[in-house]
Amino acid sequence: MDKNDNVQAPPATGESSVADTQSTAAATSTPATALATPGFLQNVQQRLESMGDDLDLGALLAGSLPAEVVRRVNALRNIQVEHHKIEANFFEEVHALECRYLSKYKPLYEKRLNIVKGAYEPTDAEAKCAFDEDEADEEAKKAAEAGEKSDEKKKDEEKAVGIPEFWLQVFKNSDALSELIKEHDEPVLKHLIDVRLAMQDDAQYKGFTIEFEFTSNEYFSNTILTKSYELRTGPDETEPLSYEGPEIIKSKGCEIQWNKGKNITIKMVKKRQKHKSRGTIRVVTKEVQTESFFNFFTPPTVPEDADADLEDNEELQSLAADFEIGHMLRDSIVPKAVLYYTGEAGDEDDGEFDEDEDDEDDDDDDEDEDPEEDEDEGHHHHHHGGGKGGHHHGGGGGKHGPPGGSQGKPKGGKHGSAGGANGAGQQPECKQQ
Template structure:
């Protein structure tokens, strides 16, 4: 009679339906451990939900605290001509959207605002304020992103273009011309085409760049040209230093040549001294003869 203990009973992997998952079987001890892990995971998920709620409250609190400073900054920015168009042109991603006409239009932009909804995860809106301009009648162009539902959507202000100044139609016409004769489609970007585009609001990179990068600190992009100029001056100074080093090396070489010339000249001087000594001796002999 065998004295070996019988193998442990097999148990199905835990799932909500009570059926096995992927046909995997576990012994009783493993099954119990899995149930305990599942219990721990439920506790962790519950804490994560609470943390999200707390983080949301903190974000809402600090959004309210930041708001008066954003408003104050906007008032100060209005004192600087062409602030926003300069910042847009200097931003690598936003500038990629702008053609010459659109850049000219953005010279009339006086203010940018980004407002997050109370429930931050549900979306935000971007407002572009304009002074009177030859392109459209609107004073404010607004684009909203509603991201809280299972089907994200966006909507934007209908632009009241003035006669023959519709930059969207101009961009589409330019795109059609560029596509002619090309086998593959050509993606021609445009700021106002982006403004009217609502195809995939949850993946709108330009909107996210404006909200998360441009809006928090536009000054860094307004000052980009000055920074580049400073860097250019520094590089030129470095180049001048290098040239001076080369010149110094040249002077050393010249110095060696001059040393050589001095040696030759020195030999010549010694020869002249010998001639003088000989002439003096002859004069003394003549004097003795007299």
């Protein structure tokens, strides 16, 4: 029985349904007298906890409570559903508010972009942090004592344009993103000059898009890469009582237009194949997928089996990690990029990214011996480890909660407001997958 189905009262047969841990007298009592049994409700709670995911709430209550109490419990559950509907309206209004505030953030993010890429030089007043005056004075004294700057340092400062490798450093200072960045990703990410947000809020679609802007480079022809996330703000109709706030339900990447020979998400490996009958050996070259940050733009798909076990399903684990990274970019990394750059901020929910221990030895040998019939072997797909799929957002991404309501953060932790702006959108973007 589904845990959200109405609970049916037991037939009035008077047979026992009380747990074995109760006394003999209580075990043979009727449901009406069971309520008066010392420790009865505590025992029911223990049974609820022990049953876990196998919980059959209807059978448990029907076998433990009088019919009139079961009816009242069902009425309370229906009230809870109505509460969730009102709560969903609250979150929808918060999401709409965040969308409106993007216009206020936009000038700030545009100025940040111009400083990073060297298109704007901040004034002395803009570059002075009043809250760091004591520290700045101390640095000035040290500089004066050291005398004039060396000629080499002066030359370096003259060469520097904007803030070189700003976003690469931001990503490397995030535990979650640094795990995705491989050595061959860094030369490409040095061309990343902006990461911004666009929010969608209409009757048919609610969500957000993360836009990654790159300077012209030798690796791909795209100027902007995108990653979109779709939100569900209301309860799931099939499980309304499990509602915990807005959640990401789907993500969509884009097609990267790699230049010939520059696709860092794949590598060519040589395979030795032995003919079954003749015993001859030939060497073939195959294309296999390798680990890369840019696999982020080819997200995993939602598995058809919604009841699949997370621990046994790599697709679910990859999907959960993808959703979590999208949330972190939206709510923390993009709004507080400079604090990640300086190391003053870190991932708010490091606990959501468990370290995986791999006991298997790494195999760096690119030559394997395969049976000849395996020549058309499929590509290997990179998976991101992570938590549970269907990522929940408190207050549609903000640290908000309705009066007396849930902030909806059991899987997603704290959710700062989404401070992004659409920014410049004239450049050619990559195609959505």
